[in-house]
Amino acid sequence: MSLSANGVEVWRGRGRTLGPVDLVLQPGEVLAVVGPNGAGKSTLLSALAGELRLGAGDVLLEGLPLDRWQPRERARRLAVLPQESSLGFSFTALEVALLGRSPHARRRESGADLEAAYVALEATDTRHLASRPYPTLSGGEKQRVQLARVLAQLSAPLEQGHRYLLLDEPTASLDLAHQHLILEAAGRFAREGGAVLAVLHDLNLAARHAHRLALLAGGRVVEQGTPEQVLRPDLIAETFGLDVVIAEWPGVPGPWVLPARRTDLSS
Template structure:
């Protein structure tokens, strides 16, 4: 039971942007995907969500090729929060969150779907925005409302199998407090039996909230493991071009990465 990329290559136009790579996220864990700009992180999410088909290899959802799943059944198990979500209509925040219930909605709607949408807004600290027009919200507020939509989509576990949540840079437009709130929700989703893959730029957030970290560079996965095993000064210098000190603290679940400056360019 997992969401797995097996030897996938992802192309955009005539260029390969990711792969070949293999990666698996399992129920009960948060997997953080990190890497420099252009490493292929968003392309990996696009492949895992079915937005992009793989040129070689394939993505498997619970042992079955992703493209073989009926769209409705797949949407009841797999939700994705992209980097940007455009919406030009004057829907309220509550109506946007309620869109997540579409894969579950019965003909004529169901009052419980609206209750779930409200609960999802509450989980993302956007309940006070329920009646506001989505187009009037700030970037961070929109991101949290979109997360509420995805949480509402996956709120109800399927009768068989698990739920999978893909987050592409979910903290990019958020203030410090809400960055932690969003990842606390991801952590709670995993503890409730779901699987989470989150693309993150902040290595300290990845260390704090992830069970495992996958490091991508030039479209390939160069290292996967626990935060303490992956976040080493040598790997960070070689992948990100940054000199760091990595400190272990007993009061934190993962190591603390302290930037020291750009690493010298290789000779």
């Protein structure tokens, strides 16, 4: 059981923007997709979510092509948090979280739906915002409420199969404490049998919270493996154009990436 990209390519016009890519997301893991700007990270996530037309290859959800799934059944297994989520209605934060229950709901939300929404708000430190109108929230608060929505979407246990959560730069608008809180929530989701793919820019956050990294450059996966296997000075220098030092601290999981020399910002 997995979510897999098999020889996936995405073309825009006559240019190939992604691929070919082979990648497997397994239940029980957090996989961080990292790489420089324009590497194809968000394009890969969109391809895995079934949001793009593929130029070649296929994406399989538990062995079945994405377009072979009934929309409701697929939504019970696969949820996506985009970089930005617009909402034109003055829903409360609780109502936004309840939107994630749409694949499960009958005509009206049940007590189980409300419980799932509140649990998701608690996991993202937004339960105290439940009655607040969504448009009045800060950017970081909105991002966390949207994460609560997708967590609520995948909260129901499945009799068969697993749950897959795709996060596109989930920490971009968050302060330091909430960056770690959100990725810790992703880790709990994985420990409970789910699978998480997160596009991240911060290599140290990726090393701290992910089981595996996939490093993209030029639309291709140039390396994948544990943080220790991927975060090598030579590979980072080649991919990002920056000399770095890899450090370790006792009791702190994962390697830490530090610039080898300071940059003179005044020049």
